[in-house]
Amino acid sequence: MNAPSAVPSASNAPTRFADIKGRTIAYREIGTGPALILCVRFRGILDSWDPAFLDSLACHFHVITFDYSGLGQSTGSPSYRPERLASDAIDLADALGLRQFIIGGWSLGGIAAQVVAAQIPDRISHVALIGTSPPGRLDPPSEPIFLQTALKPINDLADETILFFEPASASSREAAANSHQRIAARSESRSPAIPPETYLRLLQERAGEDIFADTNGYNTFLANCGIPILVITGDHEIVFPAPNWFALSRVWKSLHLLVLPQMGHGPQHEVPEMAADIIATFVRNRAKQPMA
Template identity: 75%
Template sequence: MNAPMAVESARSVATRFADCRDRRIAYRELGSGEPLILCLRFRGVLDSWDPAFLDSLAKSFRVITFDYSGLGQSTGEPSYRSEALARDAIDLADALGIEKFAIAGWSLGGLAAQVVACLIPDRITHAVLIGAAPPGKVENPSEPIFLERALKPINDLEDETILFFEPASPESRAAAAASRKRIEERSADRSPAVAPEIYLKLLQDRAAEDAFPDIDGYAEFLANAGIPILVITGDHEIVFPAPNWFALNRVWKSLHLLVLPQMGHGPQHEVPEMAAEFIASFVRHRSKSQPA
C-alpha cells in the first residue's frame, strides 16, 4: 500500500526567484486555487509569517509570499513607501503570469495592498487588510510603545507579545509563544532579517508623511470601487487602532470589518486557522460589484 503523499508546508517549501524588471524577487508558494498574494509588515521577511496561517490558507488558495525589493533574499533598491511595495506585488504577479488575484497585507503590507487595489482594480478580486489603516489622516494614532519595541535591533518574545498580541491576556501570551515556536521551526533556506541600519533608513525616508498618505484619492476610490474589502484587526491594535475604521462602515460600500477580542496587531498569528477560514469564507461568498 502506498504511503499518503506529504502535504508541503510553509515550514519547508522552497524559495523561488522571479525576474521582475531590474531585480529578482524571492517568493514562496503553497496550495492551489485562486491566487492570494500576501504583503509583509514592517521589518518583515518571508519567514515572518506564521506557517500555521499560511498552511491553513493553502487549503483554499494558491498562497504567494515574497520579500520586498532589496530585503530578505530579494535584490533591488529597498523602500518602505507604499507605492514601491505595491509595485513589488504587481511585478511579481506579472512575472508569474497571474492576471486576477486576491491581495492581502499585514500592517505596512496592508497599506501596500490598498495601493495595489487602486493601481490595478480590474485585476483584484478581493482585498484583505490585517492590522492596517485606511488612507489619509487618522484620529487614533499608534501607541508610543509600538516604536519603542519595533525599533529594537532584536525582538525577544516579550517584545513580540507586546507588538503583535495582547499582553494583558494569558491566552494571548500563550499564543505568542506558540506562534514564535512555529516560525522558528523552519531550519533552512531562511530569509535574513532586515538590518537596523536598513529599516531605520527606510523609516526615515517616509518620516515626513502620514502613516498612509491619501495620494490620488485612494480613500474615495476604495470606497466606491466595488472590490470586497475585509479588515481583520484586534481590539487592542497598538499600531493602527481599530476605531480608525469605524467611521468608514457605511462610507466604503464593500467594507467588512472584523474586530477580534483580546487580540493585538497580529491576530492571524494568534488564531491562524480561524483567520484563514474567515478569509476563505469571505472570498467564497463575497463577489465584486460594479463601482458606485
C-alpha cells in the same frame, strides 16, 4: 519504490526567485485554488508569517508570499513607500502569469495591498487586510510603545507579545509563545533579518509623512470600487488602532470590518485557523460589484 515527497507547506516550501525589471524577487507558494498574494509587515520577510496561518490558507488558496525588493532574499533598491511595495506585488503577479488574484496584507503590507487594488482594480477580486490603516492620518494614533519596541535591533518573545498580541491576556500570551515556536521551526532557506541600519534609513526617508497619505485619491476609490474588502483587526491594536476604521463602515460600500476581542496587531498569528477560515468564507460569499 520511491518514497512520496512531502506535501509543500509553509515550513518546507522552497524559496523561488523571479527576475523582474532588473531585480530578483524571492517568493514561496503553497496550496491550490484562487491565487492570494500576501504583502508582509514592517521589518517583515518571508519568515515573518506564522506557518499555521499560511497552511490554513493553503487549504483554500494558492498562497504566495514574498520579500520586498532589497529586503530578505530579494535584490534591488529597498523602500517603504506604499507605491514601491505595491509594485513588487504587481510585478510578481505579472511574472507568475496571474491575470486575476486576491491581494492581502498585514500592517504596512495592508497599505501596499490597498495601493495594489487602486492601481490594477480590474485584476483584483478581493482585498484581505489584517492590522492595518486606511488612507489618511491616524486618529487615534499608534501607541508610543509600538515604536519603542519595534525599533529594537532584535525583538524577542516578550517584544513580539507586545507588538502582535495582547499582553494583558493569558491566552494571548500563550498564543504568542506558540506562534513564536512555529515561526522558528523552519530551518531551510530562511530570509535574513532586515538590518537596523536599513529599516531605520527607510523610515528616515519618510520622516514627517503620514504612514499612508491619501495623496492619490485612494480613499475615494476604495469607498466606491465595488471590490469586497475585509479588515481583520484586534481590539487592542497598538499600531493602527481599530477606531480608525469605524467612520468608514458606512462610507466604503464594500467594507467588511471584523474586530476580534483581546487581540492585538497580529490576530492571524493568535488564531491562525480562524483567521484563514474567515478569509476563505469572505472570498466564497462576497462577489465583486460594479464601481459605484
